[in-house]
Amino acid sequence: MSGKAWKYGDNVDTDLLAPGAYMKGPVEELAKHCLEAIDLEFAPNVQPGDVIVAGRNFGIGSSREQAAEVLVLLGVKAVIAKSFGGIFYRNAFNLGLLALVADAGADIQAGHELDLDPASGTITNTTTGAQIAAEPVPEHLRRIVAAGGLVPYLEQKLEKHS
């Protein structure tokens, strides 16, 4: 799993990720405005497989799970942050977005290529060769991400049993 890093600071909030003005419309439209209040380049240019690297308390604020959903729609594979807002963290996995807890800011610059191993909790900066330790992600959460979120995961499980 590899991708290019987009780097942001502390307290990236849900209003930045999913601006209220677009909340009543289709989530595909909302995604076009993701992070625009702090970075107009992000939504038009982010590529499938890219990764967000941020500081403390990523996803603080609203419970709107579109904050995680828009990142999934834009192709973001993971968010690496020093810590996460509690509601966002649960929403991320429920929507199929990998959330990795790591203090990676010093070792990753914007545009660096990253390789992620959530099982062991290893982030490899393939641009610099640096290795950064993240908290390993438990197997059941990795399965939810692999299925594309909690609902598809439950569906798969129910199908297997039927």
Next chain:
Amino acid sequence: MSMTLAEKIIAKAAGQESVRAGEIVTCNVDLAMIHDSGGPRRVKPVLERLGVKVWDAKKVVVISDHFVPAVDQQSAAILKLTRDWVKDQEIEGFYDQQGICHVVLPERGHLKPGMFVVGGDSHSPTGGAFGCYMFGVGATDMAGVLVTGETWIRVPETIRIDWSGTLPRGSSAKDMMLKLCATLGMDGGDYQAVEYTGSTIAGLSMTERMTMSNMAAELGAQAGLIAADGTTADYIRVAGANPDEGTAFAGDEDAAYRMVHKFDASALGPQIAAPDSPANSGPVEDADDAPVDQCYIGACTGAKLEDLHMAAEVLGGRKVASGTRLLLAPASTRVTAAAAADGTLAKLTEAGAILMPSGCGACAGYGAGVLAEGETCMASTARNFKGRMGARSSKVYLGSPYTVAATAVLGRVADPRPFLAENKS
């Protein structure tokens, strides 16, 4: 075994004698609350995919407050979908445009002490003011609750915040919370439970306690608890419910608390949060006297009846400055009615306040009252994140209703105390 207030409520919901912080338990949900934004339009597809209805229609409350009243076909369609779904699910607890969910829920007698309540909104900790364990989740987690009547929770540690002393004139619960945001930071709550204790809290009204619990969200806490007492019971009775149907738990003094913070309310003056974070707070004396285009008294945090009373104390007999507009969106239709009955509304509208519908509205940039590029607002709301109330370059300051009112009179960020002193003389 000694337990915190949070542990006692969670143990009851989990059907266990006791629980310990750190343990993951599955709890029976006493009540689930959802609104028009994160509710039916998000959970209906999930329930349909799974081919089920809500687990217990009597334990679900639906409140349309985000896209109200409809301003275009998108918001009209969301509100209609909400109405249709409520009917289809045979849910009786439905409040259509009657106010903001966190205020309407207790106002209509749905909260009793000791309940384990899940809300589909991040300001759900407000319910903690009633001695309930109430917390916010996203729509997928909520769909799980609606299907099973259960949810899992990691039993939180409790961070106790003890306030002693009497608030000086012109200070309020909002100032206490801005002080806490500045001191502890927006992750100071660390997704644990905050419990407010002490003589100041005991002396606060229910609506002021709700402001304390509401803004536990801004501390990054999962819940913001206050043990139920006589004040709680009185409020619930007025709301038409029986407080004795609940269980008024209290935390044990020798329970394991992660930490105990102590604050002195008697020394606390008005606080102002500068853009773009509630943690950017400090005493009004240190704030710049920035000119403001708009003042906003609204939201679950700052437009309850007592908030309107505070604003009226400053605005009564005065006028909103020219070049500044004051928008007033009472938190519920009952608040509007009560403020009309006791004369508060007239004081505010005579001063120049523009009366708006009850709803989340401008606070989150959803409805009427949003800001243009470069505009500045002083608001009684909970959050001033960049661009939240409108254009990306707009700026929001936060303060108590006293402070918002004083700012409206002067047209720039202002200290309410000189006005209150003037009233006395």
